[in-house]
Amino acid sequence: MKYVSTRGKAPELLFEEAMLSGLATDGGLYVPAEVPAFERREIAMLQGKTYEDVAFAVMRPFVGDTFEEDEFRAAIKAAYAGFGHVSRAPLKQVGDGVWLLELFHGPTLAFKDFAMQLIGQMFQSVLQRRGESVTIVGATSGDTGSAAIEAFRGLDNVDVCILYPHGKVSEVQRRQMTTPTEANVRTFAVEGTFDDCQRHLKDMFADRAFREEMRLAAVNSINWARVMAQVVYYFTSAMALGAPDRKVSFCVPTGNFGDIYAGEIARRMGLPIGRLVIATNQNDILHRALASGEYRIGEVRPSISPSMDIQVSSNFERLLFDAYGRDADAVRSLMDELRSGNGFRITDAALGGIGEGFVSGRVSEEETMSRIGAVHDASGQLVCPHTAVGLEVADRLAEPRVPMIALATADPAKFPDAVERATGICPPLPIRMADLYERPERVTQVENNLAELCRAIREGRAA
Ligand SMILES: *Cc1c(COP(=O)(O)O)cnc(C)c1O
Numbered sequence: 050m051k052y053v054s055t056r057g058k059a060p061e062l063l064f065e066e067a068m069l070s071g072l073a074t075d076g077g078l079y080v081p082a083e084v085p086a087f088e089r090r091e092i093a094m095l096q097g098k099t100y101e102d103v104a105f106a107v108m109r110p111f112v113g114d115t116f117e118e119d120e121f122r123a124a125i126k127a128a129y130a131g132f133g134h135v136s137r138a139p140l141k142q143v144g145d146g147v148w149l150l151e152l153f154h155g156p157t158l159a160f161k162d163f164a165m166q167l168i169g170q171m172f173q174s175v176l177q178r179r180g181e182s183v184t185i186v187g188a189t190s191g192d193t194g195s196a197a198i199e200a201f202r203g204l205d206n207v208d209v210c211i212l213y214p215h216g217k218v219s220e221v222q223r224r225q226m227t228t229p230t231e232a233n234v235r236t237f238a239v240e241g242t243f244d245d246c247q248r249h250l251k252d253m254f255a256d257r258a259f260r261e262e263m264r265l266a267a268v269n270s271i272n273w274a275r276v277m278a279q280v281v282y283y284f285t286s287a288m289a290l291g292a293p294d295r296k297v298s299f300c301v302p303t304g305n306f307g308d309i310y311a312g313e314i315a316r317r318m319g320l321p322i323g324r325l326v327i328a329t330n331q332n333d334i335l336h337r338a339l340a341s342g343e344y345r346i347g348e349v350r351p352s353i354s355p356s357m358d359i360q361v362s363s364n365f366e367r368l369l370f371d372a373y374g375r376d377a378d379a380v381r382s383l384m385d386e387l388r389s390g391n392g393f394r395i396t397d398a399a400l401g402g403i404g405e406g407f408v409s410g411r412v413s414e415e416e417t418m419s420r421i422g423a424v425h426d427a428s429g430q431l432v433c434p435h436t437a438v439g440l441e442v443a444d445r446l447a448e449p450r451v452p453m454i455a456l457a458t459a460d461p462a463k464f465p466d467a468v469e470r471a472t473g474i475c476p477p478l479p480i481r482m483a484d485l486y487e488r489p490e491r492v493t494q495v496e497n498n499l500a501e502l503c504r505a506i507r508e509g510r511a512a
Pocket of ligand 1: 159192270305356435
């Protein structure tokens with residue numbers, strides 16, 4: 050399987066290289082040259098299999114020859130062994146025709162563990178075989194950072210540096226990042242927004258000398274391997290509700306568009322999906338783009354669903370690439386326009402294509418709060434604010450007779466303040482994390498400035 054850049058000026062890579070480098074050298078994102086399609090009967094054969102077996106079958110075509118069969122099976126097994134639920138991604142009914150897909154049973158209590166734990170295993174295999182080491186840098190609005198740290202802490206061949214916007218992540222999120230004691234883990238609190246962090250990260254990768262000196266690798270949601278790992282739970286959950294014989298829709302609380310794009314890949318692989326519903330909070334660039342064709346960057350407004358507080362939605366570029374008929378020149382000029390101005394206009398043809406598979410909704414802070422309360426009243430279930438954003442939009446956009454699977458992206462205990470305000474109940478942390486508030490924190494504060502950041506990353510290296 051070959052991977053091509055959405056901007057067309059970077060070399061084609063095999064899975065191994067695409068995973069290790071993350072971002073393409075032309076600033077684009079890697080996508081498979083061709084998405085493998087499953088026959089209906091191949092999907093039917095996956096029914097009743099374990100999460101790990103489905104994961105192997107779904108991801109195998111994407112990794113190509115990077116791993117021996119046994120090696121890949123072992124990586125998958127190790128990745129999900131630490132999850133706190135046997136089914137890995139349990140499905141629960143929470144309303145008429147609405148199911149909650151719980152993606153928060155991993156070590157950091159958010160869906161990002163699904164991809165990150167697997168990436169940790171895959172990186173380790175590949176780097177050991179090659180006798181190489183890398184510096185992983187990631188920008189996080191909260192959950193990616195802790196998931197990356199959990200996946201790589203203590204590994205020999207990897208240094209991890211995580212940038213997060215100072216004061217803009219929840220206390221649980223922050224503590225999950227700043228309390229690990231391993232020398233290969235470092236966190237940087239940047240005086241800026243998540244979009245600033247993400248921009249610095251992109252610029253670091255564009256700086257070839259720095260990139261090579263540090264052997265930078267990215268595991269942000271722009272890394273293809275993350276999208277790939279997230280495709281799996283679309284399959285397991287759809288099959289639990291009757292796919293391939295029954296069509297289902299998904300509603301996804303969306304920020305960087307990585308999670309929902311995995312759903313788009315599942316659909317192209319042959320999974321019968323009705324709608325993919327994009328749910329945004331008040332940072333609604335995607336909702337505005339779908340409604341008007343204008344992809345315009347606004348101010349980031351901090352919300353109670355901070356993991357979605359972004360304006361530039363990186364993975365959307367992958368969808369644009371397809372919507373523009375895989376015309377890399379067109380995508381490159383859109384991205385140039387974005388860089389020099391504040392956005393671009395999507396052509397009617399491309400917008401029409403996107404509208405065939407996607408719908409969207411925007412949810413205010415008040416609506417999020419009242420949805421958390423309403424779900425609790427109706428089903429006894431506590432949900433995190435991101436999940437509530439999804440459930441609110443799911444309620445607006447569900448179609449009769451098509452089951453709607455709403456992705457529950459984080460454990461409510463990661464966002465206890467909002468949940469307690471909405472329901473009067475403070476969601477407890479799982480026992481394995483109960484001492485999180487007592488552990489000492491370690492973090493480097495840095496200015497919102499690329500040169501400063503590069504210096505801090507270079508200087509603090511763990512040997
Ligand atoms: C990252 C995250 C999201 C957004 O996912 P994207 O792939 O960036 O769209 C939603 N909810 C939670 C809890 C997250 O951590």
